[in-house]
Amino acid sequence: MDGTGSDAMTPPMTRPMIRLSGVGKTYDDGTVAVQQLDLEVQRGELVCLVGPSGCGKSTTLKMINRLIEPTTGSIEIDGQDVTGQDPVEMRRGIGYVIQQVGLFPHQKIIQNVMTVPLLYGESKAKARQRATELLELVGLDPATYADRYPHQLSGGQQQRVGVARALAANPPVLLMDEPFGAVDPIVRLRLQDEFLRLQDELGVTVVFVTHDIDEAVRLGDRVAVFATGGRLAQYDTPARLLGRPADDFVADFVGSTSGLRRLTVIPLDPAHVEPLDGVRTGDLDAVIDTDTTLGDALAVLLREDRGLVGVKQGSQFVGVLTPNGVHRALRAALAEMAAAR
Ligand SMILES: Nc1ncnc2c1ncn2[C@@H]1O[C@H](COP(=O)(O)OP(=O)(O)OP(=O)(O)O)[C@@H](O)[C@H]1O
Structure with missing residues (x-):
């Protein structure tokens, strides 16, 4: 590999933002988590990875930011082979939001969000300004929340801080692993709506892991349905997934209430x-x-x-x-x- 990626000659705006080619992961104990995965995510697209527990969604996500190294295949971000890059450096350019937000408990909310801009060498004043804007962007009034500590926020509010922090470095790619999994259904709907608006506004490319087909259909421009053993069963728009499931597994997974789900996409x-x-x-x-x-x-x-x-x-x-x-x-x-x- 020449380090520039096989796609370096393609004009930047037309090449996929993320490209997985023949990616596989077999853990040391022999567990095959992901097999021969080909997946492309276009610039500005929101793609949901969905499937039953243990089907390799999180492993796939973590291979994109190299928290896990693939056993086979290659992964490119914006035409660059990620395996040719320093993982720590690379990870800073990719936002990552997980279910357990991982806020620093002894730091105020504003400081939690400022961490990344400070890491990038921003001045304190600039980092604070950026963090304040981001809190506003995710619907948390800085005047009320900036000086609170994480335990003084609800689960949904903490999740918003997690999103703000992940966006602090202005990453072109945002990876989200069940980010709204721990909040109650009503708050979850609100967070989903807000996130859709935010993503639209920022144009960031998102890969979003969920085990909830409703969430996937609601959020995804395209949805990748994984079957157990890390096999990609179907990668399609929500409407096509619901209307034309590729096989019995997808039809079952999409479920008997898919008529109602279709309402959300028709x-x-x-x-x-x-x-x-x-x-x-x-x-x-x-x-x-x-x-x-x-x-x-x-x-x-x-x-x-x-x-x-x-x-x-x-x-x-x-x-x-x-x-x-x-x-x-x-x-x-x-x-x-x-x-x-
Ligand atoms: N470090 C590891 N060593 C061995 N096997 C692992 C390891 N991490 C994950 N696995 C296995 O790999 C498979 C895929 O796991 P992964 O966490 O990617 O699934 P998932 O689809 O994200 O599941 P869930 O929805 O339950 O979070 C599972 O069978 C899991 O047990």
């Missing part, structure tokens, strides 16, 4: 929008856009409890959506799924 089809007949647009408090997913549309309907919401395309009202419309759309999606199997 865009609202204009075919299910009803005409505005007799409804004055001024009467429509709740408005959704045509590119809303059915799941979000249903959430607005339930929240508003009004029986219908207005649907807009750009600035133009194109009709209304009712619970019946959502029902029809779901039935159509299920029929399409059945036809695809």
Whole structure:
């Protein structure tokens, strides 16, 4: 290997941010954790690795930042073979968030977030400014939280600090291992929403490990489903994964409630929008856009409890959506799924 990676000639913006080629890991005791894994993650993409316990998700993630060395294959980040780089140096350029946040208990929140910029040689003033911005970015008011200690924060708040700290070095790649696994379901949903917004804003490339298919489908631009023994069973968009599982294992894993899950990925089809007949647009408090997913549309309907919401395309009202419309759309999606199997 020449150290520049096989892909160094490809224009930077078009080559994958992360590329695993034929990667395998067999532990010393003979356990085959990952086999012949080929996986590409595009720049700015959020990819979820999902699968049953012990299928090699964490091992894969840790091979990307070289906490674990692969037995076979190669891993490139931005066209550079990671095995040719100093692991400590390399790891600093990759954000890493785990379930047990690992905050320093005797340091204030602001100091916890400042650690990485200080390591990079930033002045204290600059590191503090950056940490303050990051706390704001992850939804923690610095005036309230900067001077608290980790034990004075809830689990969800600590997780936010973990995300802020991982982002402190402005890493192009963020690896997350079950980051929201320990918080209750409601907080988890909120953290997921916030994280999606943040990722969109920052354009960071994310590999996110979860054992929860709902979380994977909700967050991932693409989802890699692993089977036991570290075999990649399917790597696809959430909609295709739910609509066209590659084999029985994936179909089982995606599960019998996949019809409902599809709601979270199917865009609202204009075919299910009803005409505005007799409804004055001024009467429509709740408005959704045509590119809303059915799941979000249903959430607005339930929240508003009004029986219908207005649907807009750009600035133009194109009709209304009712619970019946959502029902029809779901039935159509299920029929399409059945036809695809
Ligand atoms: N240090 C190790 N030595 C031997 N086997 C290991 C080691 N670490 C992990 N394994 C094994 O490798 C396989 C994959 O483990 P890994 O932690 O990657 O799975 P996972 O999909 O992340 O699981 P989980 O969802 O339970 O965290 C498992 O069978 C595990 O027991």
